[in-house]
Amino acid sequence: MRITQGCFSFLPDLTDEQITAQVEYCLSRDWAVGIEYTDEPHPRNTFWEMWGNPMFDLKDAKGVMMELDDCRKAHGEKYIRMNAFDSTRGLETVTMSFIVNRPEIEPQIVMRRTEVDGRAIRYTHEVVR
Template sequence: MNIEYTDDPHPRNSYWELWGLPLFDIKDTGAVMFELTEARKTITNAYIRMNAFDAAYGVESCVMSFIVNRPINEPGFYLDRTEGAGRFISYSIKSYAVQKNGEGLRY
């Protein structure tokens, strides 16, 4: 298990910050819940997710991931429309959290 957090939950955002150390070979669920409780106390205004890993195949791969905490005020997303040559129109989803902090200032 490990616990990660971010202010931008966009599906393509793979740069979540790691809370503490990964909890490898932990058999006690109380230790995992203790770390989650401490993360929720410290990081109140962020998205927090838990990831579970399975090393049964000799490879550390994520088998389960879910969000366990959301901020009180979620900034959300907006649809950005771009017009290209001819009648080509493309749309992309952008996060208000990224717009507020600017590129390169978030981490």
């Protein structure tokens, strides 16, 4: 099962050249880029581990790609994503997010549907490894 979260998630994995092009686009719009990783891709897990701080002052895609390479060396068996932050309104708002690394074997997320009082339906998710 392929985890689909963020931009480009229904496309084949991006190559490093394609990732660099996306980073250049983000930097051209003065968005800061941050890198995060996790081994728990549950849809409600919004708290991934940060790889360093978001790169607010970086203007060159090579620096971001060097950080990505270091993160892959340390956490290559986990999910890694890039986030782009737009701070033009005084807030750190995630404008773009996409997965740049996946484990070889992805866990399955099983959705269970249960009918409860008043014909309401409750959904639960479970990660199966």
